[in-house]
Amino acid sequence: EQLVLFYQPKYNLSKDEFDGFEALVRWNHPTKGLVSPSKFISVAEESNLISEIGLWVLKKSCIFIKEFNEQHNKDFIVAVNASAVQLMDDGFEDSVFNVIKETGVNPQHLELEITESLFVSSLDLVFEKLNFFRNMEISIALDDFGTGYSSLTYLKTLPITTLKLDKTFIDDIVSSEVSLTIVKSVIQIAKSTGLKIIVEGVETKEQLNILSTLGCDYIQGFYFSKPIPEEEIATLFAKDNV
Ligand code: C2E
Numbered sequence: 001e002q003l004v005l006f007y008q009p010k011y012n013l014s015k016d017e018f019d020g021f022e023a024l025v026r027w028n029h030p031t032k033g034l035v036s037p038s039k040f041i042s043v044a045e046e047s048n049l050i051s052e053i054g055l056w057v058l059k060k061s062c063i064f065i066k067e068f069n070e071q072h073n074k075d076f077i078v079a080v081n082a083s084a085v086q087l088m089d090d091g092f093e094d095s096v097f098n099v100i101k102e103t104g105v106n107p108q109h110l111e112l113e114i115t116e117s118l119f120v121s122s123l124d125l126v127f128e129k130l131n132f133f134r135n136m137e138i139s140i141a142l143d144d145f146g147t148g149y150s151s152l153t154y155l156k157t158l159p160i161t162t163l164k165l166d167k168t169f170i171d172d173i174v175s176s177e178v179s180l181t182i183v184k185s186v187i188q189i190a191k192s193t194g195l196k197i198i199v200e201g202v203e204t205k206e207q208l209n210i211l212s213t214l215g216c217d218y219i220q221g222f223y224f225s226k227p228i229p230e231e232e233i234a235t236l237f238a239k240d241n242v
């Protein structure tokens with residue numbers, strides 16, 4: 001009972017408003033306080049606890065977004081991170097299917113965020129799995145794009161809907177001509193291949209202005225909001241934001 005879910009709002013630049021969240025897990029440890037997922041997710045993967053944790057995150061996120069959308073009469077999407085280990089689990093598709101059925105969430109309000117780390121060895125299997133979700137009308141985002149084993153092949157072969165460009169390219173976008181060029185090109189690739197583009201880790205007005213000029217669709221970053229607990233979401237949106 002020590003895991004908690006935070007939600008980070010995503011800002012839609014063309015609509016000029018928030019229209020989704022990413023669910024981010026934290027471990028509220030009795031003596032250590034809030035432990036970052038980057039500290040314990042890999043341990044959970046090694047110890048096979050990740051599927052159970054991931055399922056809990058998924059269920060809670062679906063319940064959250066269903067209630068949020070009903071309450072505010074909105075079509076916000078919640079994005080849930082799926083670990084590569086969890087994705088490759090035999091029962092993953094059934095688990096997701098069952099959560100959708102049990103919670104009654106509209107699958108169009110759910111997006112799975114995946115990373116490229118495990119595709120290298122089993123692209124066919126990943127393709128099949130992702131296709132299953134696309135047939136259910138669940139969106140698929142490729143997270144941390146541009147880092148690790150990024151390959152343009154994934155954009156060509158996998159049925160993804162969204163590209164999330166990693167924060168490392170945004171950090172120095174104001175000062176680095178190379179980063180600016182890379183971001184510009186990735187936005188163009190995404191747009192011309194029909195993918196939604198989200199840029200992660202936007203912290204300043206200057207970064208935002210550049211991305212806005214480059215035609216970026218979505219922004220996720222501390223500039224708009226840090227990940228916040230559910231109670232604060234209610235306050236944020238109870239005001240006049242939605
Ligand atoms: P991610 O999926 O790429 O999530 C984005 C991370 O960037 C989050 O860190 C978020 O707090 C952080 N972030 C967003 N905007 C900014 C910004 O403007 N500045 C800075 N400095 N950071 C920003 P967080 O919550 O610590 O999560 C780290 C990673 O842990 C996530 O990266 C994801 O890979 C993993 N993770 C989190 N929750 C889950 C989960 O439920 N399941 C799985 N499998 N992995 C998770």
Ligand code: MG
Nearest residue numbers: 022081113143
């Ligand atoms: Mg993510």
Ligand code: MG
Nearest residue numbers: 143144164200
């Ligand atoms: Mg990321």
